[in-house]
Amino acid sequence: MKLLAIEARQNATYYVSRYEQIVGLGADLYVLNGEGTDDFWRADRYRVAGSREVAELIAAAKEWHAEERFEGVLTFSESGVLAVAAVAEALGLPGIGVEAARASRNKLLMRQAHERGGAAHPSFRYVTDEAQALAAAEEFGYPVIVKPTLGAASNYVFRADDADELRARHAQAAEGLTELSWYAMEAGGLDLGPHGLLIESFLDGDEYLIEAVVWDDEVYLGSIVDRVTAEGDTFDDDVHHAPTALTPAQVTAVHEVVAAGARAQGLVRSVMHAEVRFHDGRPHLVEIAARPGGGGLDHMARISAGHDPIAAVADVARGVRPDVRHFTPTGVHTAAMCLLPPASGRVEEIHVPDRLVEHDGVFFFKLTARPGDLVRRPPEGNSILGFLGVTGTSFEDAMSTAEDLAGQVRADLR
Template sequence: MKLLALEASQNATYYLSRYQQIVGLGAELYVLNGIGTDDFWPAGRYRRAGGKHVDDLIEAARAWHAEEQFEGVLTFSESAVIAVAAVAEALGLPGIGVEAAVRSRNKLLMREAHRRLGVPIPGFRYVADVDAALAAAQEFGYPVILKPTLGAASNYVFRVDDDAQMRERYGQALTGLGLMTWYAMEADGVDLGPHGLLVESFLDGHEHLIEAVVWDDEVFLGSIVDRITVEGDTFEDDVHHSPTELTPEQVAQVHAVVAAGTRAQGLRRSVMHAEVRFHHGRPHLLEIAARPGGGGLDIMARLSADHDPIRAMMDIAGGQRPDVHHFQPTEVHTAAMCLLSGGGTIESVGIPPEVAEHEGVFYLKITAKPGDVIRRPPDGNNVLGGIGVADASLDDALRTATDLAGKIEVRMVGDR
């Protein structure tokens, strides 16, 4: 299978390991970046369009397709889902369609689609100014969630508990709209929908991250991961466990909600990363992204549920039905967490051998490099990377992951 991977703006080397997984699964992978670095991918299978306008991406992809005859186009980047849909349409390749891509990227349009079909979701309001945000909060009752419509990775997502905090957080989030890397990496020339802020009602229960597949309208929950973070008023999304501790009855409820959201967004053949949160004992849909989940969620899915989101993406991109099954947990427990630091400019990140060579570590990725600026809430939500550990129980996996994360040495410029 010959596939084309695409990013409008290259996200450093973040997706390199996933591209390598695609190759390891037997595909010939070519990479097209609108804007990118030299030598990112092997010569002969790597090109840059020279700009990130969607017309430039389509023109470059069309010319390359005439030479190579790709069977599909894909992306792992939230910021390229719409661009890839546009390229797939232009080349006549399998894809989710631009309209479904926009509904799966823009949180306001997603929420509106969910509401039309009666999907259980939080209450929401698109707010044009702080007065509208205050009015929405009064309508829903504090606490509420304030979030960007085109955000990702919990950037500028705040829990707000009162009017004074809303005034403060609204200003911070409004400033953040122009600073978000995920928005800046989008292709130019694409209608992304409203770029602004939402106020949502607060859901008070436990949260779950799902790697799913839809094929001809049948939805499969491949993996379910429990979010076990102790929450504050910002959302680092930093500690996860799999397989889920949900009961079979709760899994069935989650499946129904995800399937309803999938239909609402117009997704028929796609991999999906869904997030669900319980409220008053019932699951409510937070979002469905038309891509696999980030971090080590793909590896957690393979270890704890025998589901491979990367293989599923590869097959679907090429127009083939993936070999998937409904949720079937294994006996392997995994715990994974984001590696966090204080804000500042990175001087160095050191990984001791006892961490790098630990037999239980299945995922260890440092995405920050010397010179990078780490912004922490309320100014952003940058992380150093992530670590994941597999063990025989949740307690053992979590204890080991926490211990190893604490041994990673981070120095900021100016540290003594």
């Protein structure tokens, strides 16, 4: 299979390991970056369009497609979903369609779709100033969530417990819109929908991360991972565990709300990363992204549930039904977490102990920050140092090992 991966603006080397997984599945993978470095991928399978404008990306993809005859176009980036949909449409290749991509990228359009489709979701309001934010919070009741419509990775997502906190968080999030890297990595010339802030009612229960596939209106929950982070007023997707603690009845309820959300967003054949949170005993949609989850969630899915989200991406991209089944946990305990810097600053050095590298239980370890990188912590951003995933004999064993090893990774910042 011959596939084309696209990033409108290269996100450092973040997706290289996933591109390598695609190659490991037997694919001949070509990479097109709108803006990117020269040495990013194998030279004879890599091109830089020289612009992140969608018209330039389409023109470069068409020229290359005429030479190579790609079977599909793919992305692993939240910022690439719309661009890939537009390129696939222009090349006459399988895709989710631009309208479904827009509804799966812009959080306001996603919420409106959920509302129309009857999928359980928090109350929401698009706001353009502080007064509107305060009025929405008064209507919903505190606490409330502030989030960008075109964000990702919890950047500039805050919880506000009262009006004073909301004023401060709204100002921080509004200022952050101008520096939001996920927005800056979008292709130019596309209608992305409103770029601004939402106020949402707070969902007070536990959160679950799901790797799923929709194929001709049948939704398959490939894996379910429990988010076990102790939360504050900012949100780091930093500690996860599988297999899930959900009961069979709760899994059924989660399946129903994810299926309703997928239909509402217009997703017919797609991989999905769904985030679901319980409220008053019922699952509600936080979001459904039309791409797999990041970090080590693909590894957790394979180990804890026998589901391969990366293989699903390759299959869906070329219009082939993935080898997927309804959620069936393997019983193997896994724990994974983001490695967080202690503060904002520029990385001088990251210290990784030999014990971590050599540990038999480590199934995933990846540093995403390098010396010289600027990392930002809330409220300026949600930068991380990397990811760590381990297996264990029980929930307690896996969590203890992950926390112990993660605590030994140290970053020197200035």
